[in-house]
Amino acid sequence: MKPLFNIKSGGPASWTIRLSCTLVLAYVLLWIPTSGSNSLIDTATTALTLMGAALALNLLLGFTGQISLGHSAFFGIGTYTTAIFVTRWGWSPLKTLPVAFALAFVVGALVSLPALRIKGVYLALVTLALGVVFPQFIKWPKIAWLTGGSRGLTDTGFKFDKDNRTFELFGWNPWGNLRGENVKPFYYWIAVVIVVIVYLICRGLVKSRVGRSLVAIRDNSTAAAVMGVNLAVTKGIVFGLSAAMCALPGCLTAMKGTVTPDTTLLTAIGSITFLIVMVVGGAGSLWGPIVGAIVFQFITEKTGDWADPKEIPSILRPLFSWSDVAPAGGIFALTLVILMFVAPLGLAGLWKRVVTRIVNVVPKPAGSATVGAPELSTVAMPTWKPQPVSAEADEVK
């Protein structure tokens, strides 16, 4: 089917589209904290948190083809770094962000070392184990003095001045008399900034030389190595960045005031949640995780009340009313399975399939402008080598 429109990449039509999308986005972002209800702001903040983590995970998967089921541990590193620095040493929470970033980066880079030798499903297994170990590690009596053990830590967020209800931002108070109720938009904006930072890092990486060598590695590591790409360093950087970016939303969680090791997002379930968000949105696509997080949070919220049968819209009642448990978990699990049949590249993949039928983006003629790196958004599904059980038997002695 021939596409209906042709749009030149970089031409006026494409710029118009990009501009209008950005304007709409900006409008929505501003509308939420100013005119939205408190619960909407909360939801948005949670969605942004998931977004950041999923984008981080996506970088790893899309670029190096490595699956991690342990990103909840990096998220947790962010959480606990902020919590500990704030409670023990009285740091201002925002100042802990770079520290958490750096710490998670180092841990991520360290994890990438064994990951060089361990591939595919085995890596997923090891990282899953990591994700399971992390909460246990926090509870470990040997370091519970630092982490507060099973009970967790409190007062890990901003200190609000009770009388004026103001607080200091980097030791500076630009807010004047900020009332207590307006705290939620503050978290919201921090979340937005975090996501923007993460997104920019991802996008920047994609377009850079490092980005291109990453795609080379992913597609054929032997060839890449032969061409001089330093596998270890590049993979280490990517893993480190992925971990570091995942820690930032974790910090935000701590800033809300309390921290416990059994919080979902810090456990292996959290890792799986990030995975779900990423896959539903579209693994390997730059804005897939963004869409995924929004959809995920939306559905979770909408169906959150469905534990009570009265809340379920009547059409769906017979489907869900038999249980007194919120159906979101089951819905997403089922979605994951169905998605692999129907749209393995997630919503982003579906969108592309639809859009490419209508619109054809004509690339710039070769030789003009700078040679761009392959877009992360055009990255194909990670090509794991299957674990072959039927090895060719022609190993002639």
Add this chain to the structure above:
Amino acid sequence: MELFLQRLVDGFSEGSVYALIALGLVIIYRGTGHLNFAQGEMALFSTYVVYQFGEWGIPIGIAVVMGMAVGFALGAVTEVAIVRPISKKSPFAVFIVTIGLFQLLNWLDGAIWGGQQLPNSGVGSKQVRFPSLFPSKPTDFVTIFGANIKIQSLGVIALVAVLTVGLFAIFNHTRLGLAMRAVAANGDSAKLVGIRTGRVLMVSWGFAAAIGALGGVVFAGINTNVNLGLMFTVFIYASAAATLGGFDSPGGAVIGGFSIGLIQNMAAGYAPKWVGQEMKVGVAFLVLLGVLLFRPSGLFGSSRVERV
């Protein structure tokens, strides 16, 4: 000395459970080359089903056999309806599907029996009393060399030993077993000798799930209750066991299971400050990591396993 013996037996008893789950993992891996992340949750589902049968008045022994049959069906259907069509797409897709199944089954368990779902990972989630297969009152123990050994532990070890022997008999001395081994060795050639590989794979998954069901039941008995988080750590331990033994070696899986159980228990018992209950899973993690780094094919696996 007594303490040592007790810990030894306890370790083997726990290890039996890991051996069972690991066996399931290995059978599936050998047949289809996939790692079934949902193995633990399939076992959990079957365990809940056994509980339900018990609630309906069926004696525990029969309930377990029926539960294993349910597990078999679950595994077989999963292979035919979900894994087989998806495996034509990509290994990544299969992986995601098993994760999805993991989540789905756990949610289902919560929805039907748990009344409460994750995130609590067992902490605070509804716990359901589960009877043990063996006499397990505090007074049910024998004294060997001065150590008090629970009858339950001995019973579990014996059960797993018998099952393992039975399985090996099936593998090595029956037509079905030959077919399963042939498919695992060379799927294409298996077709060429007239084996219906699809059917064999379906049965392999069924077997794996049935064995897992038994593992779940045994573990629930030891644990005295079933809860949603029951099989999370067990899955990790079982994976470590399968890795240690060699992912394509059923014998390795059993030995690996017992070994991990032993290592865990000894470590937790003799180094309570460093390991204790919290970090038992940390030990498994280290074993997993160590094996994959230094001897990826495990103790008994073939070098093929390395060719990832």
Add this chain to the structure above:
Amino acid sequence: MTLLRARGLTAGYGPVTVLQGIDVEVNEGEIVVVLGANGAGKTTTMRAISGTIPRQGSIEFEGRNIQKASTDAIVRAGIVQVPQGRGTFPELTVADNLLAGAYVRRDGAKAVEDDISKWYSVFPRLEERALQRAGSLSGGEQQMLAIARALMSRPKLLLCDEPSMGLAPLITRELFKVIGGLNREEGLSVLLVEQNANLAMQIASRVYLLETGVIVASGTAAELSADDSIRKAYLGF
């Protein structure tokens, strides 16, 4: 009597069509050889007949249409392929490999055992290594094992895919002697694809020449050797 008749056989891999509609026949008691260079489509032909890849066209075996049959059904009908590269079960012992070969048989364990003994006497080296893992055998031994395994199912038609590949000339000669012998003494029909024209022609009843998916010549071995142009172009002597 025609055992196998394929008309307009078309097959390929994905978007690439390798066989462009060929006609092949094997009569009872014949050894039919398909010669061709690399990429001509020899293995594709084998796979199309044994059902391991999808194919179009008409294929009849003993008068029955097998175009839509699955591989295991085709094996049960009596066609067995010895794949390129041996295709043994590497972790299984030699004995188990042979046992697996008899998988579709329903005539009892005794008959199967008798056959195993028979093939041990034809291939004594296999008997020596009966309990060894098949993967540890040499190339020639694996090829013998593969053929013995295929024969364990008492096929009516044996499909051999480049049996000489990777084997020393001495072994290859022995192999072809065995195949020729089986054909003479037991009436085994064989469809053989080969690059090595010399040896194959010596046992062939009829020969097809396959070039890029098309049959360019066919006839008895004598006829083709007699034709100068064919001989020079395809048979290299």
